[in-house]
Every structure is written in C-alpha cells, then in structure tokens.
Amino acid sequence: MVNTVTDAHGHEHPKNELSYFAKRIYAIRELLVEKGVITEKDIQCQIEYQEARSPANGAKLVARAWTDPAFKSRFIADPKAACAEMGIDAAAINEFVVLENTEKIRHMVVCTLCSCYPRPILGRPPDWYKSFNYRQRSVVDPRGVMREFGLELADDIEVRVHDSTADIRYIVLPLRPAGTEGWSEADLAKLVTRDSMIGVMDPLSTIPD
Amino acid sequence: MIADGSKFKPGDRVRVKFEDRPGHIRTPWYVRGKSGWIERVYGDFLNPESLAYGRDGLPKKTLYLVAFRQADLFEKSAGSNDKVLVDIYDHWLEAAA
Numbered sequence: 001m002v003n004t005v006t007d008a009h010g011h012e013h014p015k016n017e018l019s020y021f022a023k024r025i026y027a028i029r030e031l032l033v034e035k036g037v038i039t040e041k042d043i044q045c046q047i048e049y050q051e052a053r054s055p056a057n058g059a060k061l062v063a064r065a066w067t068d069p070a071f072k073s074r075f076i077a078d079p080k081a082a083c084a085e086m087g088i089d090a091a092a093i094n095e096f097v098v099l100e101n102t103e104k105i106r107h108m109v110v111c112t113l114c115s116c117y118p119r120p121i122l123g124r125p126p127d128w129y130k131s132f133n134y135r136q137r138s139v140v141d142p143r144g145v146m147r148e149f150g151l152e153l154a155d156d157i158e159v160r161v162h163d164s165t166a167d168i169r170y171i172v173l174p175l176r177p178a179g180t181e182g183w184s185e186a187d188l189a190k191l192v193t194r195d196s197m198i199g200v201m202d203p204l205s206t207i208p209d
Numbered sequence: 210m211i212a213d214g215s216k217f218k219p220g221d222r223v224r225v226k227f228e229d230r231p232g233h234i235r236t237p238w239y240v241r242g243k244s245g246w247i248e249r250v251y252g253d254f255l256n257p258e259s260l261a262y263g264r265d266g267l268p269k270k271t272l273y274l275v276a277f278r279q280a281d282l283f284e285k286s287a288g289s290n291d292k293v294l295v296d297i298y299d300h301w302l303e304a305a306a
Contacts, residue, residue, distance in 0.1 A: 095251060112237050139239065139293050140283050159291040161279075165235050166272055166296035167254045 054123040057088045058171055059192035061121065062203075063185045066176040075173070076100060083121070090120045094167040099160070099199070101175050106153060108146070108161045108199035109170045110138040118169035122194055129198065139163060149201040172199035179205065215271045216299050217247045223275060224305035225297060233261035236301045240293075244305045245277035248294060256298065270298040 018026070032038050064086065065072035075082040076098045083090035090096055096118065099107035111117065112135045117125040128134050138145050142159045146152075153159065162170050174196040180188060187207060196203040217223060227242035235257050250273055255266030275297045279286040282293055 094254070112239075113235065139279075140286065142291065159279075160276075161291070161293045163237060163293060163295045165237060166251075166257065166298065168251060168272070168274075168296050 050119075050124065053120055055121075055192075055194035055197065056189070057083075057123075058118075058121045058194070058197045059189040060086055060185075061088065061171075062173060062192045062197065063189035065173055066180075066188055067185050072173075079171075088121065090118075092120050093118060093169045095169070096121075097168050097170050098173050099162060099170055100173045101199070103175070104156070105158050105160060106146075106199065107170075107172045108138060108142050108159065109164060109172060110135060110161060111164045112136070112139060113163075113165050116164045116169065118171050121169075121171055122197060126194065146200055149195060151201045171197050173197075174199075174203045177203055177205040215250050215273075217250070217273060217302065217304070219247050219249060221247045222305040223247060223273075223302045225275070226301050226303060228301075233258050236297055237295065239282055240275075240277060240295055240297070243277055243282055245275045245281070247273050248276040249274035251296065254298075256300075258298075270300055272296055272298055273302065275302070 029043065033040055033043075061075060061082065065075050071082065071085075074085070079096040079098050080090045080093065083096075099109070101107055110129075115125050115130040117129065119125075134145065139161050142161045143153055146159075164170055174192065176188070177191060180191070190207045191204040193201065193203060195201045222244060223246065224244045225236060225240045225242060229241070250271065252272065253269040254272050256268070256270045257266070260266040273296070274294055276292050276294045279289045279291040279293050
C-alpha cells in the first residue's frame with residue numbers, strides 16, 4: 001500500500017536531464033582530462049579554491065577600514081597590499097579599486113557585458129548580479145534597483161554606477177552604520193553584507209540572528 | 210599604473226567612437242557615440258580585444274575611467290544628476306569639444 005501512494009500521486013515529475021550547455025561542459029572537461037591538459041585533481045583544487053572565497057573577506061576589510069583610519073587610507077590607496085596585510089589573497093585581481101561611499105555619494109557596481117566581479121574578495125557573484133535584468137536596469141535606473149533591495153535614497157545624494165568592463169575590479173566601501181561607536185571589528189564585520197559591497201544596499205544596522 | 214604617455218588627463222572631455230563591428234568588444238553599446246569626461250587614468254593594459262583571440266594583446270592600451278551623466282545616456286533618465294562610469298580603452302576615445 002505504501003508503494004502505491006508514493007508511486008501514484010497524481011502528477012509527472014520532470015526528468016533530471018542535463019541541459020545542452022551542461023552536457024557540453026562535461027564533454028569538454030572529459031576531453032581536457034583525457035588529453036592530459038588538466039587532471040581531475042586540478043579541477044577539484046580549483047573548485048575548493050573558488051568555494052573558499054566568500055564575502056567574509058570583504059567584510060573583514062570593510063570592518064577594519066571603519067575602525068582604523070590609517071588602514072582605510074592604505075586600503076583605498078593600494079587595495080591589494082591592504083588585502084595582503086589582512087591575509088587575503090587578491091593576487092588574481094589585475095587591478096582592484098575601492099569606491100568609498102559618503103553622505104552625498106553612493107556607488108553601485110555592475111558588469112553590463114558579462115559578470116566581472118571581485119571574486120577573491122566577495123566569492124562567487126550572486127545569480128541576480130549575472131542576470132540580464134540587473135545588467136540592463138542598473139545603469140538606467142539604479143535608484144529603482146536599490147529600492148527593490150530596500151534602500152531609498154534622498155534626491156540630493158548622487159549615485160555613481162560603475163560598469164566594470166575591463167581589468168579593474170571594484171568593491172564599495174559602505175558607510176559605517178550610525179550607533180555602532182565602540183563596536184568590535186568582529187561585530188562590525190557581521191553588518192557588512194555582500195550586497196552592501198556591491199552597493200545595492202546599506203550595511204545592516206543590527207547583527208542578524 | 211604608469212599613465213605618463215596617456216592621450217587624455219582627468220577632466221578632459223571625450224567622445225566614445227561610434228563603431229559597430231563583429232568580435233570581442235569591451236565598450237558597451239549604450240555609451241557608443243556618447244560624450245563624457247575622463248575621471249581617472251588607470252594606466253596601460255594588454256588589449257583584451259586582441260587577447261580574446263589568443264593573440265599577445267600588444268601594443269598595450271591606456272585604460273581610462275570615463276564618467277557620463279546618466280541623463281546624457283538614457284532618455285528616461287532626463288533630469289537625473291546621477292553618473293555612470295565605464296572603463297574604456299583609449300582606441301575607443303576621441304577628444305570632444
């Protein structure tokens with residue numbers, strides 16, 4: 001009786017078929033290994049490297065910049081050296097630029113051509129960052145996009161959208177939330193979301209549960 | 210980031226060439242033919258439009274951060290004081306009045 005219930009519950013499930021592009025990627029992967037260009041171990045190492053990088057790196061940098069003015073100056077003047085100082089490997093980035101938000105200027109980052117993103121600092125980009133919707137609307141209507149993330153900007157604040165079309169990777173240094181005076185660097189880092197470093201929203205004002 | 214030999218300096222008015230050709234292009238469509246100004250000179254980089262085809266990327270191209278008034282790019286942004294800043298290589302730029 002149990003089998004009858006699970007087998008016949010009224011609708012069809014989609015077959016778990018690979019898409020054309022997934023099949024193509026697997027075929028290329030198998031060929032590269034078969035021809036000795038790369039090994040399975042190389043692939044596993046690269047996956048682990050990609051997965052190990054996360055927005056926590058960026059959050060550490062931002063929290064340090066909020067609490068240490070000298071570090072902030074170094075972070076803006078030479079971001080890669082500042083990363084090395086914090087033990088974050090940003091060598092893979094050709095050029096790295098920090099965009100500092102102020103009370104009057106807010107920055108937002110997009111790659112309208114593809115999905116360029118400061119991966120060593122922020123990990124893999126979120127799916128929405130790669131979507132046509134974000135890539136089209138961010139340059140035309142950045143305020144509308146920010147509104148959808150819950151950020152309503154006053155008219156006298158200037159928005160600067162950076163389209164990273166070349167060798168430069170950008171990270172936004174958001175404003176430190178009010179009321180966080182005296183907080184530890186570790187607690188401040190918990191307020192720094194990935195999206196606040198892309199520039200579509202402000203950092204949190206309280207530590208999430 | 211050596212920028213001594215660059216064609217433009219910060220503040221210079223520039224126009225993005227209006228070109229359309231097949232192949233790997235790093236200049237987005239929405240700024241082609243539009244005018245803005247040099248915000249920053251990033252220095253010389255291997256040309257990605259050559260690298261994309263397995264070539265050596267030489268000669269290097271100076272890369273600029275070019276700023277545009279959003280209102281100059283999109284009709285629906287009329288009246289906006291916001292800016293769009295795009296990284297553009299020098300062979301796409303010409304001096305503008």
